[in-house]
Amino acid sequence: MLNVRWGYLALFVFLVLVQVLVLNNIHLGGYMNPQLYVFLVLLLPLNIPGLLLLSVAFVLGLIIDMFSDSLAIHAGATVFMAFCRPTVIRLVTGQFVAEDPERPSFSSFGTFSMIFYVIALVLAHHAVLFFLEVFRFSEVPHTLIRILLNTGFTALFVLLAFIFSDRPAGKKAR
Amino acid sequence: MRNLYRFILKYQFFFLFLFLEAVAIMLVFQHQQYQRTFYLHSANAISGRLLHMSNGVTSFLLLRQANRQLVEENTLLLNRQMENFMITDQQQFVARDSLYQARYTYQHARVINNSVTRRNNYMTLNKGSRHGIAPDMGVLLTNGVAGIVKDVTKNFSSVMSLLHSDMQLSVMLKRNGHIGSLRWEGRDYRLASVEYIPAHASLHLGDTIVTSGYSTIFPPGIFIGTLTDWEVRRGETFITATVELALDFNKLSYVYLVNNLMKEEQDGLELPLHSN
Structure with a gap:
């Protein structure tokens, strides 16, 4: 258990560094910018207490904000996403939770459910993120396009991260 | 009181969410005010x-x-x-402190x-x-x-x-001195638009846009970019034109x-x- 916790802490630091130093400098086609750091919130164990989930999301978002001069829009978006997470998980797994899977993964959810899970939560995150950022209603169509494009881009990164993290982390857990 | 306590405990997830979201939105709104006092920027x-x-x-x-x-x-x-200039008329270069x-x-x-x-x-x-x-x-x-x-x-x-x-910059058409207001629309970082150019101003493709010096922040005459596009609508008193920024922000x-x-x-x- 302790090992798992350190693992998450290391991942936290790693994701913040990758986001701030590398991904924030990527902008495809002018304004597409992957927000890979949400991967951490998606990866947290299924049985994590709700309060801890929200707190981790808030702190993570706030640190990203600190580095990208965006006040607290990432914090707001990540907290909203964490708030939606239990509902989406219930939606995806149905009433019964498969044999207590430790954390969301392709093997515990199934491919289709996993893709839905990632896209739904990334969309929730980006919707709040971009509307908080713009905060005016005159630019709604433009903002919607940004949300959709960026959701696709981020979801792609996150799904890739899930594919790569599936095997080694599974070994560690056993 | 006990019931209230139990109620809050039962829906603690929702209440913590409300609280954190409220904090985040409050921080965002602080930015509306002029100075950001909180240490949440990348300069810390x-x-x-x-x-x-x-x-x-x-x-x-x-x-x-x-x-x-x-x-x-x-x-x-x-x-x-x-040193590069030949002095042709001594009187032109008399320096007086009160003038400069x-x-x-x-x-x-x-x-x-x-x-x-x-x-x-x-x-x-x-x-x-x-x-x-x-x-x-x-x-x-x-x-x-x-x-x-x-x-x-x-x-x-x-x-x-x-x-x-929130950024607005007072700019001027260098050729004829008409004043406008530069604003970034949020799409391409190489393009900005100049609003409030009077409709009678004659515009040419590639006209130079410089700062007007009306603001107390920037000196006049700094090159901003060139006109690429505009539209004159019948009956409107002002033109909005597109400017290609000379500065590559990236x-x-x-x-x-x-x-x-x-x-x-x-x-x-x-x-x-x-x-x-």
Whole structure:
């Protein structure tokens, strides 16, 4: 258990560094910018207490904000996403939770459910993120396009991260 | 009381969500006010230092371009040196202190964090209050305005980029002196639009846009960009035109900070009028 916790802490630091130093400098086609750091919130164990989930999301978002001069829009978006997470998980797994899977993964959810899970939560995150950022209603169509494009881009990164993290982390857990 | 307590405990997940979201939104709204007092920007100690380190690497990659730019600017300055001019009429160069009073002073800084993808972009410079940077100083290059200093810490300063929804810049058509207002629409970081050009102004493709000097922050005549597109609608009193910015915001490495020594005097004169 302790090992798992350190693992998450290391991942936290790693994701913040990758986001701030590398991904924030990527902008495809002018304004597409992957927000890979949400991967951490998606990866947290299924049985994590709700309060801890929200707190981790808030702190993570706030640190990203600190580095990208965006006040607290990432914090707001990540907290909203964490708030939606239990509902989406219930939606995806149905009433019964498969044999207590430790954390969301392709093997515990199934491919289709996993893709839905990632896209739904990334969309929730980006919707709040971009509307908080713009905060005016005159630019709604433009903002919607940004949300959709960026959701696709981020979801792609996150799904890739899930594919790569599936095997080694599974070994560690056993 | 006990029931209330139990109620809150039962829905603790929802209440904590409401609380955290409220905090986040409050922090976002603080930005609406002019100065950000909270230490949530990239100019604070930890993030400032980290970005500084990362910039050490990226600025190395931009050296070739930075050098070229410096050489170009040096050439420009050399051409303006006094020794290059033959004095034809002695009386033209009589210097009298009461005539020449310094108005703008410049210093340089390095951009250690910058963005162009968001709707509201900021950048961070590696100089702060220790080097004499103060809020409301202008940030520019010879080929364009980059932003306005918003916040300073001891060693760093945080700059509101020209690519920001709250940023408006008074500009002028160099050819005929018509005034407009430059604003970034949030799409392409190479394009901005100039609003409130009077409809009778004659525009040509490639007209030069410069700063008007009406603001107390930027000196007049700084090159901003060239006109690429506009539309004249029947019955409207103003034209909105598109400008291609000469400054490439994606490749900023060194910038100049301009300090208007007479800003306070001018503001002191103008602000009481605006508030009435």
